[in-house]
Amino acid sequence: MVSSEELLDILGNETRRMILELLAEKPRYTTxxxxxxxxxxxxxxxxLRIMSEFGVIEPYVQKQPRGSPRKYFKVNERFKLEFTxxxxxxxxxxxxxxxxxKSILESFPEFRELQKKxxxxxxxxxxxxxxxxxxxxxEELSRLRQAKMYVESLMARVRQQCIKLxxxxxxxxxxxRVLFEVVIAxxxxxxxxxxxxxxxxxxxxxxxxxxxxxxxxxxx
Amino acid sequence: MVSSEELLDILGNETRRMILELLAEKPRYTTxxxxxxxxxxxxxxxxLRIMSEFGVIEPYVQKQPRGSPRKYFKVNERFKLEFTxxxxxxxxxxxxxxxxxKSILESFPEFRELQKKxxxxxxxxxxxxxxxxxxxxxEELSRLRQAKMYVESLMARVRQQCIKLxxxxxxxxxxxRVLFEVVIAxxxxxxxxxxxxxxxxxxxxxxxxxxxxxxxxxxx
Numbered sequence: 001m002v003s004s005e006e007l008l009d010i011l012g013n014e015t016r017r018m019i020l021e022l023l024a025e026k027p028r029y030t031t032x033x034x035x036x037x038x039x040x041x042x043x044x045x046x047x048l049r050i051m052s053e054f055g056v057i058e059p060y061v062q063k064q065p066r067g068s069p070r071k072y073f074k075v076n077e078r079f080k081l082e083f084t085x086x087x088x089x090x091x092x093x094x095x096x097x098x099x100x101x102k103s104i105l106e107s108f109p110e111f112r113e114l115q116k117k118x119x120x121x122x123x124x125x126x127x128x129x130x131x132x133x134x135x136x137x138x139e140e141l142s143r144l145r146q147a148k149m150y151v152e153s154l155m156a157r158v159r160q161q162c163i164k165l166x167x168x169x170x171x172x173x174x175x176x177r178v179l180f181e182v183v184i185a186x187x188x189x190x191x192x193x194x195x196x197x198x199x200x201x202x203x204x205x206x207x208x209x210x211x212x213x214x215x216x217x218x219x220x
Numbered sequence: 221m222v223s224s225e226e227l228l229d230i231l232g233n234e235t236r237r238m239i240l241e242l243l244a245e246k247p248r249y250t251t252x253x254x255x256x257x258x259x260x261x262x263x264x265x266x267x268l269r270i271m272s273e274f275g276v277i278e279p280y281v282q283k284q285p286r287g288s289p290r291k292y293f294k295v296n297e298r299f300k301l302e303f304t305x306x307x308x309x310x311x312x313x314x315x316x317x318x319x320x321x322k323s324i325l326e327s328f329p330e331f332r333e334l335q336k337k338x339x340x341x342x343x344x345x346x347x348x349x350x351x352x353x354x355x356x357x358x359e360e361l362s363r364l365r366q367a368k369m370y371v372e373s374l375m376a377r378v379r380q381q382c383i384k385l386x387x388x389x390x391x392x393x394x395x396x397r398v399l400f401e402v403v404i405a406x407x408x409x410x411x412x413x414x415x416x417x418x419x420x421x422x423x424x425x426x427x428x429x430x431x432x433x434x435x436x437x438x439x440x
Contacts, residue, residue: 005234011303012232014225017312024310025383056305074307080369081303083231085276085295090244092237093365104370107363111370118374122381130382131403137375143327144371145313148364149300150324150331154338155357161342162350163245183351 002054004092007081010054015039016047020075023057027074048073089156114140159184169217174200178208179217222274224312227301230274235259236267240295243277247294268293309376334360379404389437394420398428399437 002010010016018037022028030048034041051057058076061069082093105111114137121129162183166176181197182189191209195202212218222230230236238257242248250268254261271277278296281289302313325331334357341349382403386396401417402409411429415422432438 005237008228008231008237009234010232011228012230014229017225017228020305021310024305024307075305080306080372082365083301083303085240085244086300090241100366101370104366108367108370111367114371114374118377121378127382127385127403130378130385134375134378134382134404137371137378141368141371141375144364144368145302146320146324147328147331148361148368150321150328151334151357151361151364152300154334155354155361157338158341158350158354158357162347162354165347165350183347184354188355 002056002094004081004094006054007056007094008083008092010051010056011081013047015043016051019044019047019051020056023073023075027060027062027072029070029072033073084152086152086156089152089159091152111140171212171215171217174198174204175208175212178205179212182209182218222276222314224301224314226274227276227314228303228312230271230276231301233267235263236271239264239267239271240276243293243295247280247282247292249290249292253293304372306372306376309372309379331360391432391435391437394418394424395428395432398425399432402429402438 011020015037019033022033022036028036030041030044033048034044037044048057048059052059052073055076057073059071059073062072063069080094082091084091084093105115114133117133117136121133162180166179166183169176169179171179177198178194178200181194185193191202191205194209195205198205200208209218231240235257239253242253242256248256250261250264253268254264257264268277268279272279272293275296277293279291279293282292283289300314302311304311304313334353337353337356341353382400386399386403389396389399391399397418398414398420401414405413411422411425414429415425418425420428429438
């Protein structure tokens with residue numbers, strides 16, 4: 001599975017973003033993409049290879065009504081990258097889990113109505129209806145975005161509060177950094193994860209955690 | 221204001237992501253960043269300049285207790301980039317609006333409780349409390365993420381449905397493309413925006429919309 005870092009590297013290229021936009025619409029083959037974007041086939045091939053290697057897209061072979069089979073590319077599975085940057089909060093997040101429909105409908109009963117509308121237009125197949133339903137969905141999405149922003153702003157406040165509290169303790173910079181990550185993780189973090197987040201070796205993390213325990217700041 | 225395309229270009233660089241992570245914590249100065257990341261000051265300066273030009277970060281001068289004033293950088297304002305890629309759905313979204321607290325609390329009354337908890341820990345200043353409140357906030361964020369994923373999956377279904385319906389109409393590829401963007405926008409889209417999305421000149425858009433009107437598919 002691609003990491004959020006790798007995904008940002010992939011998306012930091014305009015051509016790749018345009019290719020992904022085309023593939024999100026429907027599966028396509030190399031010469032088709034090259035012609036739609038008016039870019040050489042070799043360059044397109046390189047981008048397709050990189051994105052396939054990271055598992056963002058996936059090639060498959062499809063028989064043609066006439067002539068030999070052709071290699072198509074499609075978006076591999078559900079990718080979702082979220083990026084938040086604000087004073088006090090920097091986060092890159094990849095969602096790769098499936099949606100747990102049952103718990104969502106319990107938590108947001110109003111979604112049943114939206115689901116029914118979508119099923120309805122899939123049956124009656126009228127474009128004007130689709131337009132209206134899509135507008136309703138966009139409004140719901142905007143409501144959820146606002147809600148997420150609000151929760152994230154509360155999280156930023158707690159983080160700032162933690163930084164202030166920790167800054168007031170008699171600890172060295174590395175100890176402060178490790179303590180912050182442990183607190184923010186809610187205590188549910190492995191030594192490997194702390195090491196990864198603080199960019200410090202695991203042995204140093206273990207040593208630091210022992211010191212923090214001796215000072216009575218954490219319980220291991 | 222930086223565009224989502226520009227922001228992805230900025231984030232497609234590991235050093236810049238590390239700088240943003242440091243600045244999200246608190247304002248810092250160039251030599252401090254260079255030393256924390258163990259990267260040459262010239263390179264750091266270049267990244268800081270690029271990000272300042274795009275308005276992602278902001279320099280300011282601060283007097284020092286001793287010596288001459290020093291130039292600091294801070295995260296400029298609220299940036300939030302969301303990226304969604306899934307078969308049938310590709311979207312990059314920047315949020316730059318402020319949160320409308322009143323309408324959020326009406327829509328999500330359960331947030332009042334979370335807000336009270338955050339205010340409480342800001343008063344009592346205990347790290348163990350912060351840890352618990354942060355965990356509650358993370359759970360709420362995860363619930364909202366799931367809800368957004370679900371709404372986006374419904375949107376993908378409607379988009380796929382529209383593409384199928386439009387593909388069945390007797391229209392040329394450009395007419396189909398323009399019609400899709402108009403439908404998905406819920407009818408509330410300017411000619412300039414359609415031109416931007418379809419990467420076609422405005423004159424061609426006007427011409428295409430006229431043809432679509434003659435064919436009885438849209439009303440201008």
